[in-house]
Amino acid sequence: MTGAGTDWTALDALPDPAVVVAPDGTVVHATPLLGRLLRRAANELAGRPVAEAVPLLEETGRDWWACRRPLDPDPGTRRLPETELTLVDHAGGHRPVLLTARRAAGEQAALVVVLRRGERRRRLDAARSELVSTVSHELRSPLTSVKGFVKTLLTKWEQFTDAQRRQMLATVDADADRVTRLLGELLDVSRIDAGRLPLRRSMIDLADVADQVIQRVD
Amino acid sequence: MTGAGTDWTALDALPDPAVVVAPDGTVVHATPLLGRLLRRAANELAGRPVAEAVPLLEETGRDWWACRRPLDPDPGTRRLPETELTLVDHAGGHRPVLLTARRAAGEQAALVVVLRRGERRRRLDAARSELVSTVSHELRSPLTSVKGFVKTLLTKWEQFTDAQRRQMLATVDADADRVTRLLGELLDVSRIDAGRLPLRRSMIDLADVADQVIQRVD
Incomplete structure (x- = not known):
């Protein structure tokens, strides 16, 4: 389904930044949202080594691509569970991201990676x-x-x-x-x-509550 | 880029379940992972009203599709930030999901939705x-x-x-x-x-520590 010649532009409509990586570790397709996150035009990312184009650090500060080796074929786990990493943008800025990835069996793509912004969480x-x-x-x-x-x-x-x-x-x-x-x-x-906090609803006299608060402040 | 005739099969390689919704609220494309999450074949979802095919509840138990109205055009916000919802699968099971969505401008697709499993979080x-x-x-x-x-x-x-x-x-x-x-x-x-807990590394005598623990238990 997603073999050679796959048209990856559909990924550009995703709400989350995404990147497709070839078996040799180069970027096949990067979405515009990923480009924006990296402060770089998305089309400048294609063909570059993903570890350089999309630098991801583990909590210890080590290179996730080198340590986790997500491009290595592993018949046991196709999907990598959500992981908290730090993305280094091309201006040197660090931002938390929540990564999921899935290994593909195709010749054109070895890995599809989706990032979510981790700041809020x-x-x-x-x-x-x-x-x-x-x-x-x-x-x-x-x-x-x-x-x-x-x-x-x-x-x-x-x-x-x-x-x-x-x-x-x-x-x-x-x-x-x-x-x-x-x-x-x-x-x-x-x-x-x-x-688990049960709310007990009851009628209250608002004027009365206001009086109590005023007295406490006085 | 993602207008009429877009080939959405690239989304099937994503690590996260995804669904593409037409402006009339019917499912254009559902990925196999979404089918698995819903306990339903993904191809049975296409063409059905999304609120029925992919039932999502807000924390209050209300229908997210009806309350949030994500299909309504809104020039202000194209991306919906990550939201914690409950997905009701076709066997009636409830599971927490973390949804992101993005409005598309095309005639074929009004919304692209990506879900992540929320159990772990x-x-x-x-x-x-x-x-x-x-x-x-x-x-x-x-x-x-x-x-x-x-x-x-x-x-x-x-x-x-x-x-x-x-x-x-x-x-x-x-x-x-x-x-x-x-x-x-x-x-x-x-x-x-x-x-923020600084670790103070120091040499310890393991036998000594074991002795202390044993004495405490005795």
Whole structure:
């Protein structure tokens, strides 16, 4: 179906950048979207060695073409699962891409590669890590306070009056409350993430809610 | 380039399932991989209304074709960004897919759609939410213990001897330590996730490490 003489221009209509590679490692066809991604005219890519024309790096910074050897025939796996790589454009810019590829049996083409832009997904991942990190840091400060007061009470017990001890404990209590509240919020976020936060719908008095918020700010 | 008479068979070599839709909403070409995903021969899909042949649901369960109206001409956006949808196969099975699509200007084709399987990414997302949820729950039990002892101490202060008070505080101290340790681990995970955990390489005595682990288990 896709042997010698295949007309690859149909790939130009794809929503994702794509490249067809010959068994000798040269580019047979590059779509205009790939050209745009590489900051190069797509027709200048044809005939060039793909490792140079479409430089892809693994997470470790190594050349994906050299390390993964996707052009080698492998009867076991025709499709390469989605892989996160870095594309180096012809201006030297690095951008995350999500690659899928499929080995072809034809003489004209050994591999068809499709790239998707990975920025959005990387941003989402980063935002999520950021959230966990922020919440964890926020949990730390009241927790440090709890630890500090308890340690001080334990080591210098005799030096405090009963009233002082109880006051320190009240502070510990308030800080522990804050840790608990933050932790509840973190759990809510993980539930929203997993689509497991059940929404309880109920009628509310908007004016009442507004009053409460104003009082809290005042 | 991709007008009337375009030969879409080149799409059959793609690593991802794809479908070409005519302006009237019928399937012009479906690739064998799409057929496999739908549990249907690809050639049985051609000529059928795409909303029936390739049923796609939004997260809310609504029909993506009807709600998003991707076949309507829209001079503003030719490419639809990657969207997480659910594909309903012809046996009634639901599977997550990541769709990209591109509007074509030709008379023969209005839209080219590429799907990627979304199971792996959904699994990764779920695993990550699960981790946050597990750690949060693990943080809860020592925290509840901290809260309980402090509350009891504060409300029943006079009923305890000094020795009892100090013993309760020691328990609070140990639990707060556990919360701090778990929190540190959560932070490490978020750093690994963000690729920001610096590895400090050093020589270790393997026999020594093994001894320590054995002692801990004994």
